[in-house]
Amino acid sequence: MKKHVSIWFVIGLQLALFGLIIAVISVYGIFVPPAQTVVLGELHPGIYWGVLMLTLGVFYTVKFRPK
Amino acid sequence: MNGTLPFGSLIQLGTADFLIIGIYFVFVLGIGVYLKHFAETGESFFMANREMTAWIAGLAFLSANLGALELIGWAGNTYQYGIMAAHWYWIGAIPAMLFLGLIMMPFYYISKTHSVPGYLHLRFGPAARSLSAITFAFMTVLMSGVNMFAMAKVMAVVLGWNFDFSIWMSALTVAVYVGLGGLLSAIFNEVLQFMLIWFGALLIPILGLVEAGGWSGMVERIHKNVPLIHPNSPTTDYTHMWSVMDKSGNNPMGMHWTGIVFGLGAVLAMGYWTTDFLVVQRVLTAKDLRSAKMAPIIGAAFKMIVPFIVILPGLLGLALLPDRLYPEDQLGAHPGAHSYNDVLPLLLARYCGPGLLGLGITALIAGFMSGMAGNVSAFSTVWTYDIYRPLMKPVASDAHYVAMGRWSTGIGVLVSIGTAYLVQEFASIMDYVQALFSFFIAPLFGTVLLGMLWKRATGAGGFWGLLAGISSSIGMFLWVKFDHDTAIRYVALSPQATAMAENMYSALWAGLICVGVTVLISLLTTPKTDSELAGLVRGCTPIPSEGDYPLLQRPVFWAVVVGVGCVILNIIFW
Numbered sequence: 001m002k003k004h005v006s007i008w009f010v011i012g013l014q015l016a017l018f019g020l021i022i023a024v025i026s027v028y029g030i031f032v033p034p035a036q037t038v039v040l041g042e043l044h045p046g047i048y049w050g051v052l053m054l055t056l057g058v059f060y061t062v063k064f065r066p067k
Numbered sequence: 068m069n070g071t072l073p074f075g076s077l078i079q080l081g082t083a084d085f086l087i088i089g090i091y092f093v094f095v096l097g098i099g100v101y102l103k104h105f106a107e108t109g110e111s112f113f114m115a116n117r118e119m120t121a122w123i124a125g126l127a128f129l130s131a132n133l134g135a136l137e138l139i140g141w142a143g144n145t146y147q148y149g150i151m152a153a154h155w156y157w158i159g160a161i162p163a164m165l166f167l168g169l170i171m172m173p174f175y176y177i178s179k180t181h182s183v184p185g186y187l188h189l190r191f192g193p194a195a196r197s198l199s200a201i202t203f204a205f206m207t208v209l210m211s212g213v214n215m216f217a218m219a220k221v222m223a224v225v226l227g228w229n230f231d232f233s234i235w236m237s238a239l240t241v242a243v244y245v246g247l248g249g250l251l252s253a254i255f256n257e258v259l260q261f262m263l264i265w266f267g268a269l270l271i272p273i274l275g276l277v278e279a280g281g282w283s284g285m286v287e288r289i290h291k292n293v294p295l296i297h298p299n300s301p302t303t304d305y306t307h308m309w310s311v312m313d314k315s316g317n318n319p320m321g322m323h324w325t326g327i328v329f330g331l332g333a334v335l336a337m338g339y340w341t342t343d344f345l346v347v348q349r350v351l352t353a354k355d356l357r358s359a360k361m362a363p364i365i366g367a368a369f370k371m372i373v374p375f376i377v378i379l380p381g382l383l384g385l386a387l388l389p390d391r392l393y394p395e396d397q398l399g400a401h402p403g404a405h406s407y408n409d410v411l412p413l414l415l416a417r418y419c420g421p422g423l424l425g426l427g428i429t430a431l432i433a434g435f436m437s438g439m440a441g442n443v444s445a446f447s448t449v450w451t452y453d454i455y456r457p458l459m460k461p462v463a464s465d466a467h468y469v470a471m472g473r474w475s476t477g478i479g480v481l482v483s484i485g486t487a488y489l490v491q492e493f494a495s496i497m498d499y500v501q502a503l504f505s506f507f508i509a510p511l512f513g514t515v516l517l518g519m520l521w522k523r524a525t526g527a528g529g530f531w532g533l534l535a536g537i538s539s540s541i542g543m544f545l546w547v548k549f550d551h552d553t554a555i556r557y558v559a560l561s562p563q564a565t566a567m568a569e570n571m572y573s574a575l576w577a578g579l580i581c582v583g584v585t586v587l588i589s590l591l592t593t594p595k596t597d598s599e600l601a602g603l604v605r606g607c608t609p610i611p612s613e614g615d616y617p618l619l620q621r622p623v624f625w626a627v628v629v630g631v632g633c634v635i636l637n638i639i640f641w
Contacts, residue, residue: 015266025083026420045274045423050422
């Protein structure tokens, strides 16, 4: 029987992609601040959150990649 | 570039946000297309080949419940009722999920049923199966439509999206990925959506607590704000769960603790988590009995911490939002104000900049779609196996039933869309559908529980008990609707009872009536023999021992761990 890819691989891909987008746009926001400011924006949560998602995403993508 | 959105929306999305939402839809649809080749047989399309690990089945089990009304609705309910809303998680879910895993799952699994109505057929015969299947199928597509309407409304308020666009975009996406990949695709997407919901929503309570100065800072602000936000509330204590429930008039919900413990915990929650096929279907896909028992326990462990992303934001809304929010029906008197249900989107807009905002909105859309997909895939299975096959076409090829499954998925989505538009025209339909659905669940629990644990229960007892329970719940609902002041004193035991308290007590009475009638008629009719009940009832079914597994792999060990955790949480927030 055919075997489909692991669901964790797909989740890893998506987390990595979203994490990358969020981290990049948040770093960009340091140099070009967005028009709408947010509360606690000075903590740059997007950078930490994006990097966390990217790290987890890469881990899952590699660990559960199709053999 | 900012998206051009109509005036009045809470949130404005930018390019990065749209990119994230777009990628999400590509993933979801791509999964459906990819998994079509793995869902060509009835067993794969309807039961996902029964090959899921405990983790995947458990997360899908929980994710199917994280629907439209969950994230937005319970955050709004917390703004209205305070931390008491967490009862719907800790007493109103965890015990029931553990009960399903330890006590009921062995019978569902060993009987090899494909659905809850299918189990009733094996246990009580075709009449009970047909009654439960037709009611479930009917109510499921209606509920799906109600959820769809709620989603489109939220999208209109939060993002300014067109109502028709939201309805058709989400409905067609769900129809494509469930229609192509069946339950396998639904489960794949539900686990994916589960992760997105957490990553999209978790940052809000973290940043909210930072702004409020921690838990104590938040509580202090709530005590200060509640008299202004809820001037008619009998208490300002919105941060304790049990100590305000000694009298129904002492808390904002108008609920006595017996309503929560017996109505919610013992009947309604048990009914929903153990007999609603929408969630039980996910667990039936587990690869073996141990996984099937572990799946609800894993689900319970995560359910226990869902209040962190749903209840806590509601409390943070009470503490931090500068403007007072109002119930939906009072918005007309307060132009420009927002409703209780907007508390989560308002916090999202408060803390999340570009990218994070897209992730948060994707989490909301994921929540909406996982709930809808759960309804549609459960409807498709029940329609095909419990209505179409036995009542219309008993003999046909496996391929024919799979084709019917795909068609019924599409038809289920279309009926849901129709319901959503109907609710748009006649808002009161929403109240009727939600009430009837919850009332139906309570008697079903009584029937299934007696079927599994009492071998003396007969087919006639099961059918008439279920019918009596459903009829009485509808009767109580109509009585309260048309003679509220008198009926509420008897149904909910208090003239101050809210609609929520009424639901709890109605469920309790309907469950008791179902059990009473089932017992009475069973004692007057002839039971099946033990050999006929093998694999279906406790005492007639050999259940494999867990003794051979190491302690850390035993479901009962983890159930105790989760149970103790739940007790500790209740004590902390007593």
